[in-house]
Amino acid sequence: AQKVTQAQTEISVVEKEDVTLDCVYETRDTTYYLFWYKQPPSGELVFLIRRNSFDEQNEISGRYSWNFQKSTSSFNFTITASQVVDSAVYFCALGPTDSNYQLIWGAGTKLIIKP
């Protein structure tokens, strides 16, 4: 079975702190993709990153960075020097894979950045 777990339901930090959102996935397929999306209060899902299973190189984009570790089946997302505008719900997703072209979604982590 394929599954994505975001164990942190809600995280609250003060602005300028660093914060890491955890994502653990399960799949038996060797080819798959992992995603992070941001959902601000407006509701629209904003694509942040896609990573394929053969590329374990970590990625940095401005204040955002992602740590992909196949050994622990994790794809964690870190925001450095958080800002109030980062407040949103963040979703991790798995797919498509060798056997399934749907996206399997985590439950989301609500991130609250306090000024």
Added chain:
Amino acid sequence: SQTIHQWPATLVQPVGSPLSLECTVEGTSNPNLYWYRQAAGRGLQLLFYSVGIGQISSEVPQNLSASRPQDRQFILSSKKLLLSDSGFYLCAWGTENTEAFFGQGTRLTVV
């Protein structure tokens, strides 16, 4: 470039009334199309997906149906809405090798 349009943005409908939400994609051919629902404060639930015209797969049995009359058009319907159908509905498109892009969503309130 590819774009996805979803409308309306908000909708208030009485119980028992019909529903039709439309989603269209531009700039790509033969996309996979998806309808999701998100209940307040919760994660995403896949309702339907389609890999081609007339091909619809349902993930959750419910009061809703979907149709794909054209390659880049995906419609979510109901003959009689229930209170439990309230939620935020998102249309998305993707292919085997590209990420799923989402529409702006429709906030449906059944009263």
